[in-house]
Amino acid sequence: MGYVALGIRALLGAVFLASSIGKVTGRGAFGRFVSSVGDMRVVPRHRARAVARTVVCAEFVVWPALMAPVPAVAVAGFAVAAGLLVAFAAGIALSTRRGARTPCRCFGVSASPLGPRHIVRNLVLTALAVIGAAATLLDSGAAGPAGPGGAVVAVSGGLLLGALVAVLDDVLDLFRPVDRASGPARGR
Numbered sequence: 001m002g003y004v005a006l007g008i009r010a011l012l013g014a015v016f017l018a019s020s021i022g023k024v025t026g027r028g029a030f031g032r033f034v035s036s037v038g039d040m041r042v043v044p045r046h047r048a049r050a051v052a053r054t055v056v057c058a059e060f061v062v063w064p065a066l067m068a069p070v071p072a073v074a075v076a077g078f079a080v081a082a083g084l085l086v087a088f089a090a091g092i093a094l095s096t097r098r099g100a101r102t103p104c105r106c107f108g109v110s111a112s113p114l115g116p117r118h119i120v121r122n123l124v125l126t127a128l129a130v131i132g133a134a135a136t137l138l139d140s141g142a143a144g145p146a147g148p149g150g151a152v153v154a155v156s157g158g159l160l161l162g163a164l165v166a167v168l169d170d171v172l173d174l175f176r177p178v179d180r181a182s183g184p185a186r187g188r
Contacts, residue, residue: 002135002138002139003150003151003153003154004131004132004135004154005074005132005135005136005139006151006154006155006158007154007155007157007158008128008129008131008132008135008158009066009067009074009077009132009136009158010154010155010156010157010158010159010162011128011157011158011159011161011162011165012062012063012066012077012078012081012125012128012129012132012158012162013062013063013066013067013158013162014063014158014159014161014162014163014165014166015125015162015165015166016059016062016063016066016081017063017162018107018162018163018166019059019106019107019108019166020056020059020060020062020063021108022106022107022108022109022166023052023055023056023059023105023107023108024056024108025108026108026109029108029109030052030056032105032108033052033056033105033108034048034049034052035048036102036103036104036105037051037052037055039100039102040091040092040094040095040100040102040114041095041098041100042091042094042095055084058080058084059084061077061080062077062080062081062084063077064077065077065080066078066081071136071137071139074132074133074136075133075136075137078129078130078132078133078136079129079133081125081129082126082129082130082133085122085123085125085126085129086122086126088106088118088122089118089119089122089123089126092114092115092118092119092122093119095114096114096115096116096119100114101113101114102114104118104169106118106169107166107167107169110169110170112169112172112173117168117172121165121168125165
């Protein structure tokens with residue numbers, strides 16, 4: 001398996017691990033995700049719970065598949081990831097077009113409203129899933145495995161980037177201007 005495929009597997013695996021765990025861990029996490037699905041106004045509100053369950057189950061399939069040492073299983077993981085990411089990007093685009101300002105519960109806790117940056121993030125991740133699947137298929141016939149040093153670098157880099165994607169909303173919020181009207185009172 002090549003280093004590119006290995007790094008992308010780690011990146012997307014980390015993203016889907018954080019996403020799936022974040023939606024079900026903690027009191028009320030899944031309920032908040034269900035509410036955000038309903039608030040997106042992409043599916044009828046009475047279907048929000050079923051859609052949320054399907055999303056979480058599919059996300060829980062992706063990261064173990066990407067970890068599998070069998071190239072065909074990893075390619076299937078990439079395919080499911082790409083399908084989910086395209087659906088997420090389309091759902092967010094439709095939701096924002098309709099004026100919904102629901103928070104991104106992509107990783108469970110963010111209060112940042114869905115917007116263009118989430119669409120771009122999902123499309124970039126989709127492209128990486130396609131590249132990862134192609135690299136896995138091309139590398140499955142390669143003569144030998146990746147060297148241990150290169151594999152450690154590829155996996156570490158992928159995990160680091162995946163963690164960054166998972167906290168990207170929080171990082172970007174650090175650079176958002178402070179609303180003075182809701183800030184602490186000055187001079188009192």
